[in-house]
Amino acid sequence: MTLCLQGRQLGCERDDRWLFSGLDIEINHGEILRVTGPNGSGKTTLLKILAGQLNDFSGALHWNGQPLSQVSEQFAANMLYLGHAPGVSAWLTPLENLAWYQALQGERGSEEQREAALARMGLQGLEDTPIGHLSAGQQRRVALTRLSLTPRALWVLDEPFTAIDQAGVDALEAQLAAHADAGGAVVVTTHHALNNARPLCHIALG
Structure with missing residues (x-):
């Protein structure tokens, strides 16, 4: 490489x-x-x-x-850049945030892939909860899910x-x-x- x-x-x-x-x-x-x-x-x-x-x-x-x-x-x-702030929309769910990020990068991913990635981050059961209802740590985990979901x-x-x-x-x-x-x-x-x-x-x- x-x-x-x-x-x-x-x-x-x-x-x-x-x-x-x-x-x-x-x-x-x-x-x-x-x-x-x-x-x-x-x-x-x-x-x-x-x-x-x-x-x-x-x-x-x-x-x-x-x-x-x-x-x-x-x-x-x-390259994948994650800033100091989680950078997620409070109005969207974790699944919707990840789908938006993938679309922004021109990537096509399935909902099953996004659900599996969130589960690996300990967010199973919260996939459809608006981000604004999650704790700061959970919001950070949603952002970090991109590391495994968006290969860079x-x-x-x-x-x-x-x-x-x-x-x-x-x-x-x-x-x-x-x-x-x-x-x-x-x-x-x-x-x-x-x-x-x-x-x-x-x-x-x-």
Whole structure:
């Protein structure tokens, strides 16, 4: 598998203050990159840059040796970004949210597949409950269901452990490790130690 995201001399300035500058990053298959730092240090900003969500930065991004701007479609087809907020609609059910995400990505999936994915996340019996009636942890689990439902080689995850219980933490750590072991790659911001996910790289901001 060819998978390599490179950032060279990355920098981002906000309100006349550099969040970070001169940052070099390389993410290859089989790797987990953990990004840490205090609040306001630029962790979310960095992830949005790496995911192609922000253009207001200095430096350069390359995907498999080519400028990201020239291979944006190929990159998007290989990357899944989950932001700090769950990013689910309170008015839709878990099944409806997942169906919407799959349609947005141009994917065709069955309701049976979505139900099975939700069951693996411990959400069996809640498939048709409006998201707004679920707890914060359950909403986070719905969002994380996309990891198994939407196959992507590169996962860019902003604080994915927020609001989930210890069982969910253990399951997610195992999922990150399994993804890397299978040749995928993960970039994750978290204050969590990731004891079981075995991060191979670490960047501390701030």
